[in-house]
Amino acid sequence: MNDSSNKSTLHSFMDEVWNSGDLSNLSSYVAPSYEVRNDPGDPWNGQVLDHETFKERVAYTRNAFPDILFGIWEMVEEGDTVAIHWSMSGTHTGDLPQLPATGKNFQITGMTFYYFEDGKISGHSQAFDQLGFLTQISP
Helix, strand or coil: CCHHHHHHHHHHHHHHHHHCCCCCCHHHHEEEEEEEEECCCCCCCCCEECHHHHHHHHHHHHHHCCCCEEEEEEEEEECCEEEEEEEEEEECCCCECCECCCCCEEEEEEEEEEEEECCEEEEEEEEECHHHHHHHHCC
16 A cells, blocks of 8 residues: 555545544445554553444444544654544533533544554554543533
């Protein structure tokens, strides 16, 4: 795979899967085994997910934030890794464990390294403004 192919795949994945919630083509973006390598706060942190479990992860997020929207500010690729600097916004209209829905809006930024195998996304490591996020959605 060339550099622009992985970037293109990731951009389409973010738009289709996360922004639109369309999981019908998930297997064309995500490898059969997807490792959440480092994502503190993610209930699946440290786990390897199959496609069905990945769909549960997306549903968990989109149930809490049905209008979630990622904007990509920068993408950098080296080998089989694509790093993105992103913004995320949404409204907290669904319950999370120990944090009932507040109806509050949020907007945060973060950075994620996505790892590719054979042209498909096989995992990620992520850091984002967790304090800003919790401050914005807390009751």
